Amino acid sequence: MGRKPCCEKVGMKKGPWTAEEDKKLINFMLTNCHCSWRAVPKFAGLLRCGKSCRLRWINYLRPDLKRGLLSESEEKLVIDLHAQLGNRWSKIASHLPGRTDNEIKNYWNTHIKKKLRKMGVDPLTHKPIGTTSECHDQVLPLQQTVDVAEGYWEVEEEEEEEKTMTSSTDYVTEIDASLQTSPGFCIEEVPMMQPHEIVIPEASTDDTSSSSSSGRSPKTDELRLSAMEWPDSMHFFPMDDYGGWSFSSDHMLEHQTATTEYDPWK
DNA sequence: AACTCACACAACCGCAGGTCG
DNA sequence: CCGACCTGCGGTTGTGTGAGT
Incomplete structure (x- = not known):
């Protein structure tokens, strides 16, 4: 069939995400969460493929994520x-x-x-x-x-x-x-x-104690979005089966000024 | 102090399946 | 029906850290 790759590999950045990239992705997702993943990096100004953006968002940046060990x-x-x-x-x-x-x-x-x-x-x-x-x-x-x-x-x-x-x-x-x-x-x-x-590993239900005895990247820890850090009042709705989300960016912007733990908001 | 090893987690890759024109 | 496109999924690899020597 010769399917095209999901993105142009040339010039695409790989590897760990930086705080700046996270910031860009979050900002973009807050205001444009309905376009295709393929278009996300283009409009968000990221040198990442859409797949990578999707993965980063779903697995790490999504505001409804629990962090830490499983109970x-x-x-x-x-x-x-x-x-x-x-x-x-x-x-x-x-x-x-x-x-x-x-x-x-x-x-x-x-x-x-x-x-x-x-x-x-x-x-x-x-x-x-x-x-x-x-x-x-x-x-x-x-x-x-x-x-x-x-x-x-x-x-x-x-x-x-x-x-x-x-x-x-x-x-x-x-x-x-x-x-x-x-x-x-x-x-x-x-x-x-x-x-x-x-x-039995320490299975803390306290999300704030997500750092375990195991090795963890401080860089990612500082970026870690605890579910508790998101305001309760934030509305966050799954929109479709494809990971589209909708939530109040007003709340997010308020939160942006409130939290000091998460660099991308700065 | 320097080096090696093991571990935990993030991220990538390739394929499958669904949708649409 | 077919092909192109896109997303989702699962396996695998890469990377950073702490422990051990």
């Missing part, structure tokens, strides 16, 4: 959904408001995979690792899978967490019926680990 409830929901949906990160992300597919994908690859392996669960199949085939065929309904995971996590759900889990458990209930024939994993064959052997 335990979110983490469990991701595991549940992954067991059902596989690597359909966008579908999984659609069940976690404020989280992006890229973020969940990264989190899965860096945190959850390890955790599941340590639990003796194959992150791909959600079945026990290195077990006999006999038990592989014994699968658990999703809710039981969740129970097993919770056992390992030793999670005593807080009341508040329960609230956030409501959608999760509702979803579990909702799809449970469809799981009668779906694979899960065999509880008996999960290698027995002691609870104290499970290492």
